[in-house]
Every structure is written in structure tokens, then in C-alpha cells.
Amino acid sequence: MYQLKNHPLFSNQSQASIYQEREKHQNQLPPFIGGFCGFLSYDYGVFERFNMPPPTKTYTDLPHIYGGLYDVVLYANHQTKVAGITALAMHPIETPNQRVKSIFQMARKKHDCANTDIVPLKFDDNDAQPYMQQVQQTIDYIEQGDIFQANITRPIQKKRPENFNSLQHYLKLRTINNAPFGVYMHDTAFQILSASPERFLKINNRHIIVEPIKGTIQSHADKVIDQERQDTLQNCPKNRAENIMIVDLLRNDITPHCQTGSIKVMQLCNLQSFKGLHHLISTITATMMPNAHIIDILKTALPAGSITGAPKKRVCEIIYELEKAQRGAYCGNIGYVGFDGQCDMNILIRTLQIDQKNITFNSGCGITAQSDPTLEWQETQTKIAKIIQSFSD
Numbered sequence: 001m002y003q004l005k006n007h008p009l010f011s012n013q014s015q016a017s018i019y020q021e022r023e024k025h026q027n028q029l030p031p032f033i034g035g036f037c038g039f040l041s042y043d044y045g046v047f048e049r050f051n052m053p054p055p056t057k058t059y060t061d062l063p064h065i066y067g068g069l070y071d072v073v074l075y076a077n078h079q080t081k082v083a084g085i086t087a088l089a090m091h092p093i094e095t096p097n098q099r100v101k102s103i104f105q106m107a108r109k110k111h112d113c114a115n116t117d118i119v120p121l122k123f124d125d126n127d128a129q130p131y132m133q134q135v136q137q138t139i140d141y142i143e144q145g146d147i148f149q150a151n152i153t154r155p156i157q158k159k160r161p162e163n164f165n166s167l168q169h170y171l172k173l174r175t176i177n178n179a180p181f182g183v184y185m186h187d188t189a190f191q192i193l194s195a196s197p198e199r200f201l202k203i204n205n206r207h208i209i210v211e212p213i214k215g216t217i218q219s220h221a222d223k224v225i226d227q228e229r230q231d232t233l234q235n236c237p238k239n240r241a242e243n244i245m246i247v248d249l250l251r252n253d254i255t256p257h258c259q260t261g262s263i264k265v266m267q268l269c270n271l272q273s274f275k276g277l278h279h280l281i282s283t284i285t286a287t288m289m290p291n292a293h294i295i296d297i298l299k300t301a302l303p304a305g306s307i308t309g310a311p312k313k314r315v316c317e318i319i320y321e322l323e324k325a326q327r328g329a330y331c332g333n334i335g336y337v338g339f340d341g342q343c344d345m346n347i348l349i350r351t352l353q354i355d356q357k358n359i360t361f362n363s364g365c366g367i368t369a370q371s372d373p374t375l376e377w378q379e380t381q382t383k384i385a386k387i388i389q390s391f392s393d
Contacts, residue, residue: 030075033086035338038067039185039192042331045302046316057325059155061355062190072099088339118172119161121391131380132373134322141318142369148245150309150318153327153364154380160359166191169390177275177386181346183334192329194351195386197274200304200333201297203343206288208254208297212246212306214366215239215280218382219273233278234271238370240280243269247282249305249312254286257296262287276386294343304347307331309366329353330362350387361387
């Protein structure tokens with residue numbers, strides 16, 4: 001990934017040239033008009049940042065990094081009902097107009113998108129003791145002064161049925177758990193189905209936005225009870241402490257590559273609601289230094305602080321010690337780094353990892369000195385309720 005920084009099309013000079021073209025057609029172009037698009041696993045982020053080898057145990061066969069360089073983009077805006085194609089002058093033989101024509105011809109071909117029945121699966125997820133023990137061990141580390149907080153997760157896995165259709169399942173998941181940073185990624189060997197509510201990093205014209213989530217409570221159909229739960233979340237010292245600590249961590253992560261005085265916390269512990277859940281979300285903004293590169297930001301910010309804890313290096317060591325396995329794509333990132341200097345990446349929470357053998361998903365919580373192991377276990381169940389519901393008839 002770091003080698004992308006040295007690719008001529010990712011140079012600051014090239015980005016400036018392409019950005020000038022974007023400015024001419026700003027209202028007609030999608031956010032991504034070409035560049036790198038793919039995913040980075042959590043374990044890749046840990047290794048890239050701290051040179052820390054991941055555990056040998058894995059739950060999936062997914063690679064640590066996957067993606068490609070794209071010069072043609074098909075896009076659709078579901079709000080404006082506008083769709084289109086962009087093409088850059090990169091192909092060694094075809095002009096942009098020829099590339100667009102080729103894509104139109106491909107798009108006109110008939111594709112088999114026939115619906116298939118959703119395969120019901122039952123997940124036995126009743127053994128709370130192992131996770132609660134991990135939570136208590138984390139609290140012990142906090143009380144000993146090793147760390148301030150840690151995000152501890154647990155995996156749930158089931159053998160993949162032979163007739164399982166990943167795309168069809170994602171379409172169902174999206175209807176019951178729509179999310180602003182949801183994504184479907186398909187490869188012949190694996191698929192990622194994400195209903196993520198969390199943005200990791202956005203860069204637009206060297207302006208940075210980071211939006212960590214810390215603090216979760218289940219919503220309720222009764223408006224009075226639901227309002228009480230929202231008030232409880234917003235006034236909970238434990239959840240606010242989680243959020244504020246991660247805000248401070250992320251500010252430190254991006255500081256080396258940002259202009260002095262530009263880092264600002266625009267929103268702190270702001271309540272946002274999604275299907276089934278309420279979250280506390282903070283918004284941090286900053287401006288990159290003139291000579292900084294997007295890859296520089298990623299190098300110092302990965303893995304995302306909201307799914308590690310603080311201080312980050314020691315927490316990453318403890319996570320591997322307690323979880324004893326790689327997380328894979330879960331808690332990693334899907335997104336793009338554009339040739340024009342644009343970037344947007346999510347954090348892969350509420351995410352299914354599907355390979356040829358298994359269906360795997362995880363759930364986790366931020367653990368602080370005020371954590372109660374039983375309540376943290378219950379929160380992990382709340383967070384994956386919609387995913388489990390997607391496997392019902």
C-alpha cells in the first residue's frame with residue numbers, strides 16, 4: 001500500500017492536475033473518478049504501523065490487502081437518480097471515449113441476476129463466559145496502568161451452505177440494516193458484506209474528516225422508552241469517556257501530517273440513530289500539510305483507534321494476546337484513494353466475511369475501567385442482532 005505513494009499517478013503534481021479537471025466538472029462527477037479501490041485488513045494495519053506479526057490462527061481465507069487501480073468508474077446516485085461513467089486518459093491503447101464505449105457495450109449484455117431464496121441459518125451464540133473473561137482480563141490491564149481502554153471482539157462462525165448467494169444476502173441485510181458506509185465486495189474466492197455505520201477517514205481537497213463511534217444502546221419502538229435510552233446513552237460517563245479518549249487518540253494520529261492549529265473537534269459525543277441502535281459519534285477535522293500525502297495519513301492512523309483503544313501499540317499487543325487470532329477484514333477498511341487526492345474509507349464493523357468454507361462475523365466493545373463484563377457481552381449481542389436477523393426466514 002505504501003508503494004502507491006511512489007506511483008506517478010499518486011504524486012502531488014498529478015493529483016493537482018487531475019483535481020483541476022475535477023473543479024471544472026465538480027457538479028457532474030462522483031467522489032471517486034479513478035485510483036485505488038479495495039480493502040485493508042485490520043491485521044495489515046497493525047503490521048504496517050507497528051511491524052507486529054499477527055497470530056497464526058485465522059477464521060477466514062481472505063487476503064490482508066485486496067484491490068486494484070481503476071481508470072473507469074460506473075456510478076449511481078440513488079438520491080439524485082443520476083448514473084454515469086467516468087474515464088481517465090490512462091489506457092495505453094484506448095482513449096477515454098473508447099473506454100466508455102467499451103463499458104457501455106459490456107453493460108448492455110444480459111446478466112443473470114435471478115433472485116434466490118435466502119438460506120436460513122441459526123447461530124448458537126449463548127456461551128458468554130469466554131468473552132466475559134477476556135473483558136475482565138482487559139479491566140485488569142487497565143487497573144494495572146498498562147492501557148486506558150481496549151476494543152475486545154469475539155468471532156461467530158458457521159459453515160457456508162453450498163447454495164449460499166452472497167449478493168442476495170447482502171440485499172436483504174441492506175433492507176433491515178441500511179447503513180451510510182455499507183458495502184458489498186465480491187471476488188470469486190471471497191465476499192465482504194458490510195452494514196457499517198462508521199467512517200474511518202475522508203479527505204477532500206486536503207481537508208480531513210474523521211468520525212469515530214464509541215457508545216451504543218439499543219433503540220426501542222416505544223417513543224418514550226426510546227427517548228429515555230437516548231438520554232441514558234448521552235449522559236453515561238463510561239460511554240462518553242470511551243468516546244473522548246478515542247477522539248484524543250485520533251487527533252494524535254493525524255497531527256504529524258496536519259497544519260498547525262487546523263485540527264478541530266467539530267462535534268463531540270453527538271447522538272446519531274440507525275436501525276435498531278443509537279450511537280455517540282464525534283467529528284474531527286483538519287487540513288493536511290502541503291507536502292503530506294494520503295498514504296502518510298494512513299500509515300500513522302491505521303489501525304483505526306476506535307477499534308483498538310489507547311495507547312494503540314500496547315492495546316494491539318493485548319488484543320492479539322486475548323483474541324488469539326487474526327481479525328481479517330473485520331475492523332479493517334474498505335474505500336478508495338483517488339488519483340485526484342480524494343479519499344474515503346469506512347471501518348468494517350457489522351461485517352460478514354465469507355470465503356469458500358465459512359461465514360464469519362465478529363462483535364466487540366470498548367472496555368474501560370468502568371466496564372461490566374455482563375453488560376459488555378449483552379452489547380456485543382445487540383450489535384449483531386440485525387446480522388443474525390438477516391439469516392432468518
